[in-house]
Every structure is written in C-alpha cells, then in structure tokens.
Amino acid sequence: MSAPRTERWYRAVWRWHFYAGLFCVPFVLWLSVTGALYLFKPQIEAALYAPYRNVASDPVLLPQTIAATAVGAVPGSVLHKYVLPESPHDAVQVLVGKGAKEVRVWVNPQTSAVLHQVAEEDRLMRVVFRLHGELLAGPWGSALVETAACWTIVMLLTGLFLWWPRGGSRLAGVLYPRLRKGRALFWRDIHAVTGLWVSLGALFLIASGLPWANAWGAYFREVRAVTGTIAGKQDWSAGSRADAAVRARADAGMRAMMSEHAEHHGMTMRHAAFPPAALDAVVARAETLHFAGPVEVSPPTAPGAPWQVRSQAENRPRRDSAEIAADGRLIGIQRFADRHWIDRAVGYGVAIHEGAWAGLPNQMVNLAVLIGLVLLCVSSVVLWWRRRPSGTLGAPKSLAPLRHSWALVALVMALAAAMPLFGLSLGLAVIAEAALARLVPCLGSWAGWRNVTKLAGKPAVD
16 A cells, blocks of 8 residues: 555645535436436337337328327327338327427327327436436526536546556556455545546546537537538437427417418418328328438428428437428438538437447447446445545545646636536635635535645545
8 A cells, every 4th residue: 555645736636526526426326327227218118119019900091190180189289290100000109289398199000099198298218318417407407417517527537637647556456456455445446447447438428418408508509600500400409498499489380381371570361281181292202211210200380391301310320301392292301411510420429428329339338337437426435435534524635825837727717618617616616615714614624625734634545
C-alpha cells in the first residue's frame, strides 16, 4: 500500500469528484435502470403486442375502412397516422388524435373489429422513455436530468485524472482489480478499474443523449440553423411538451383540411376533405417503397400539401421518408444519406444510444456499460461509507490556496460553454459554498467547505 496522496491539485480534483458523485449517483442509478429497460424496447413490445399478430386471413379490408373504424372508436378524433403492418395478416395500428393527445388503435383488417386501444403516452415504453429523460416531470425533469448528465461527465473526467497511474504504478489496481488484498483495496480497485473500462462508453452514451435535453437540445438546434440544416425535420424528441405542441399543430391542420370551411386571412374559403380513396392510393404506393418498418402514413396538414410517408425504424440510419400525392403519385423521396452530416451524425449516435444500430450486440455492449455505471455507484457509496469521519459528510479537505491556472479556467469555461446547465450549476455551487461556509460555519465544517492546512479524516488509499 502506497502513502496517501497529498498534492494540492490531486486533493482539489478529488474534492470536486466527490461532490459531483454525491449529486450524480442517484441519477446515474435511475438512468442506468430505465435505460437498460428501454434498450430492449423491440423485444418487450414484440411480447406485449404478440396477440395482435396473425389475426386475419385473406381478403383484408381497404385502408380507408380500417382507418374509419379506428377514428370511430375514439369519438371526436381524426386520423393522424396509419401504420403499415409488417404482415397483411397482422392487426393494423392506427393513430388517431384530438389536439395533442393520440390514441393507438389495433384493428382487425378482415373483420374491422377493434382489438385494442391505448393512449400513446400511456404505452409502457413511452412511460419508460419519459421516466428516463424527464422523470415524468416535463421540462423541469429534463433540466434536472441534463444537469446530472453534465456533472456525470465531470465526475468521469475527474475520475480518470485520479486514476491516471503515477510513479511507475503496476498494472494491478490500474487495469485490473486486486481481489485478494483486503476489502479496502478491493472496493478501491473495483471503483477505479470499472471507471476506466466504462468511461469511454459512458461518455458516448451521455453525449449521444444530450440532443434530447431541453437546454442542450435548444443549443444544438441553433447550431443546426447556423449550418443550414434547420429546413429538415428534426428526427429526435425535443421533450414531451415540444412533441405535444407538434402533435397539436398537426391535428389542427388535419382538422382544417377535413372540415367544411377554414379561415384564411380573415376570409372564409371552402376546403374539401381528402377523397375517401386517397388513403387507399397512398398506402398502396407506400407499400411499393419497401421502407424499413414501422412505416407511418400521415394526411396532409395544409391545402395542396402531400401525404407524408416516414419510416420509424429503431435503427435511425435506415429511416427514409417520401411525399405522395392523393392519387398515389410519388412526389419525392428523401433517404437518410441525403440529410446533412449533422443530422446523420445524431442519427447514428441515437441509434447506438438506444441499442438499435447493430441489434443484440449493440444492446449487450450498452447493457455492460450501464451495469458498469451501477457498479461504479455502488462502490463509490461503499468507499464513502467506509472512509467518512464520524459526524461529517466526509468530503476531501482542500489544501487551498491553489496557484492560479489559466489552463484550468479555460477548461472550465469550455465545459460551461458546451454544457450551459453545467456552467450555471457550477456557478451556483461555488456561490453557495462560499456563502454557507461564512454564514453557517458548523455546516461548512461538516460539509468540508472550510479550508484547512492539514489533512483531516481518513486518508485515501492509493
């Protein structure tokens, strides 16, 4: 066992690593568990909706009849999306809606019987998605998750700094754990070595998930605008509230198209609903495109606008889209490869993040990273509990004052610019630490905010 580390920079980094971990551990555990569930969305939904496959034989009803049945099952609704079935014998899924709310209806394509219906946001994997990204708390939950994600990046980077071998360290305890050197070294090595092996994967999962976040997502949309990609439809969620606004606008447009009259610049103009045979023609044409399923067919939302056909494949690089006229004429196709490189990069990142890019191997690699993160959290709590001095939080004591470093300032500023909520929360944390240490000395001493000139508490094992 080597002597405890006492360098000021080491102690300062360890202190911020401790505080980052103190805040992040509950969120990392939560995100790891919910993320692991969402990884296996294809398998879970295949099991949940197995009763609605192979329910019909030939002949099957026309799409317009099936859609009308689904709309009739939810009074006051209109057609939002018609989902092409994987097999002509499967129940057809139709999304109908009223405003921002959508209901998914399963219709037997032979008998027109409604087999099942559920509010889209109440489906199990949609609930898991919102638990994972928003804690079921909307924008505030998203902001909290985003802040935790930013601090997790700091925790991982500072952890790698603390792990970095110095003074000719051997491979034991650096690349693999020492399992028979006592419990103190066992937990230290489990924490350090696990952190090494999962850090790269964890950093990728965090970075690829940030486009969904509110603050960073808005920041990223500004980058899309500057680089000329804003014209394309964003192919990832901007949060439940933003998604609801998009659904509400689409619903209003569809209702205007299907109503007898619609207002236009203060004048009443007559708009005919799309012809009853339009959905039949569009679906027939969409089936010839052979897009990766599931494929959604959406009605026009403005006069003269085409029908939209979009692949919603779990593997986003396989997502293509098309515009089709009401008579079934193909207007144009946009392939994934036609999108701007930023949107393609995000598409690949999201696909890997969700475990969809390479199927089961992708899922298992992501699951291994998430299990590693859980192990990091558990080992950190064990280390903290074993080392904390009685009657204190157990935070590492600083050896201030540290010499000023422009490199450190530049690094912090770069992180704050890249992750706005990190910068905001860091500023609040520094102000709170300084204020509370002065105003409530006993709290500052308990939390480790008061500078001391000697090491206090139990030393770290290195």
